[in-house]
Amino acid sequence: MDRISKLPLGIIETILCLLPIQEAARTSILSREWRYHWTKIPKLVFIENKFRVATDRPELSVSNKPSKRMKAAKRGKFFNAIYQVLLIHEGPIHEFTLDVEVDDSGVEIDHILLHLSKKNTLKILKLDITGDGYEGYVLPISLFSLRQLTDLYLSDCALYHERSFNEFSCLTTLYLKNLSTYDSTLMRLLSSCPLLKRLTLDSDCATISESGHTPIADLFKCLPVIESLSIAFSIVKCFFPERLPKELPTALVHLKYLCMDGVSFSHIYGLPFLALLVRSSPNLEKLKLVMYEEYWLDEDERVSLTLEDYSDITLEHLNEFEIRRFMDTEHELDYVKLILAKSPLLKKVSIFPGCKFDEDEKSEILKILFCSPCAAPVEGITFRF
Template sequence: MKAKRLSKVQRSSRAQRVDRITTLPQTIIEIILCLLPIEEAARTSILSREWRFKWTTIPKLVFLEDTVKMSTEKWHLSNRKKISELERERREKEMRCKLFYAIHQVLLQRQATIQEFTISIYPDETCFEIDQILLHLSRNHTLKRLTLDFLGCNSYRLPLCVFSLHHLTDLHLEHCYVDPKPIFNGLGSLVRLTLNETWISKKPLLHLLSGCPSLKSLCVKLENQIHENRNPSIMKLFKCLTHIEHLTTWGYITRIVQDWMPELPPSLIHLKYFCIEELCFGPSNGFAFLGVLLKCSPNLEKITLEIETDDGYNEIESDNREEKFSLILEKYSDVWLEHLSELEILYYRNVKLELDLLKFILARSPNLKKVKFRTWMFGSREDLKMLRTLLRPPRARLIEFIFV
């Protein structure tokens, strides 16, 4: 009898330990399950009767083709025989079918609305499966965050149903073709937009941005801006970004501005941080775009500049472009960055144009607290001494040097 009592106590204690997890609030359980890969979250259905359908209510779904690829590659490593091209294509098709089957199974068993959906995949020529998935999401769920990454291939054209997701607050697009039609009525709730290596022409881009009045964070790294020979549209672009707080772009989009303009575009009074990647001092107008951006952003708190390391600087010297850029700096000599507290410059090489830009920003930033450098100075003591002298202010600052 005593042994039986002990076994009952043990069973009750085990039941209590199980109940401590099972009886957690549903929101806590969903947070825990969201931290797991979707296949691992689905496997929790075998734990008990209470856990059978808990995974079907998690608000976040992430599907990555690379995870399926990694699981199938284990067999490839064990079987070291060389396979033919036809066999490789067959296995890739089988892997894609496995991924889409998993997605459809998850969507069919959903018992709650989906708030965040991510898919990362290598698209084929038709991509009709993805169109069907996005259409289902637009009709049956109130998505707030959508991430579509097509892994280096721009053949996928974004369907119109994506532009009907009026509850979206975050939209992240990579390697796809975007063309919002004139019937596009806007995404009024969109706060963050990322267009990374995405194909979209200027007019549709402005049409898309004008339909996002709540946009506060924008990352634009486009594929095709340099191929368009239209009139500069910097005025229209800034009008679409009146509420923007964080802006990230790269050097190619800066060609939408000319060196001289009859008037300045609207001020970006809410902009606190901007980053320009691959800032080019070559034939493009990156320097002019930067000058306009500094002039129109009086409340900037942080600037990050990644300088293009292969911009034909020797050709610039032969074309006397240094004089041209000095005139641009003179034009914006009244710029005052009163709120700027942090400056970061990547791949600084200590050539004249970059040095002039550095002097220009430092001279107009009275409250600068931190300067970070990742530089290509190859052990030159003169360069290092010059840089330290330049950054030695009459007031106390925290200066951080990072040499690569």
């Protein structure tokens, strides 16, 4: 222990950051020197499911599940522990993670964010707020006072502020999962992040409400320096998809990585939306597609399209292509062949099946791909199936 105590303070803080907050707090009993080390760590992580109290014990009931009263009592202790840590914490807090289930207004979270906004040292904030039948924790305006943020992760939250946001002038990474908001509010949020390089939009029309008829192209005007984009295909339906252009007015020249989740080539907007982004990303290096099972599509969503309409696509810098939930439908296999024909620098193709293929079926698909026209030397491409 004496040897550890002599380590530089920065290394001790790094070690403590790797421990759950309760374990880090327990180091205060090691010695007088260690009593306050844990109160200075810049990274705080609070996960309700991993929080333990002294009275934790198996619930004596038929279902063996905690009662609502016990859950509420434990959650109260959880938030009290957070308040105590924040009250005695010394120095800057650079990273804060909160993973909790709520079933009311979330006023406790409001208090936490208000405290963090007054400190104004936070660089990374992760909020994962869940709850049974809960419509989403409504983010308070104090969130937008965190102007030092570089990374913001929001899961199952709600944002309905109509006023303009303060500029997130340092934000480079934004992760939004099931964010309940309006399309216009989402664009105001993105427009307030001029340095945004990495964006994940994992939402759908159940969470993004249409406040007007905003063209999808307007969404990408808010992303002038984007380098990595992961987007759920369903979001296109929230932004007046009837007006999908062939290309964006301003190309996404910095975009190197594109992931589209839940896309179907049989959907009326599937190929057009994907082609829009690919045509508008001249420097794309990696393309990842997660396919959507076509039998879930409604009849009015289906369309018969031919890939010949997209023969003008070029992928001069693409070196990696990945497709997940591959079902070997006609359009899926043809799209892989199109990628091969249009990517002179392609080095790696990864195909992850969405159903079970036997070895003969795999061999037949690979044979078709190896015999397809290929812009890059086929012997230089690694196929993963």
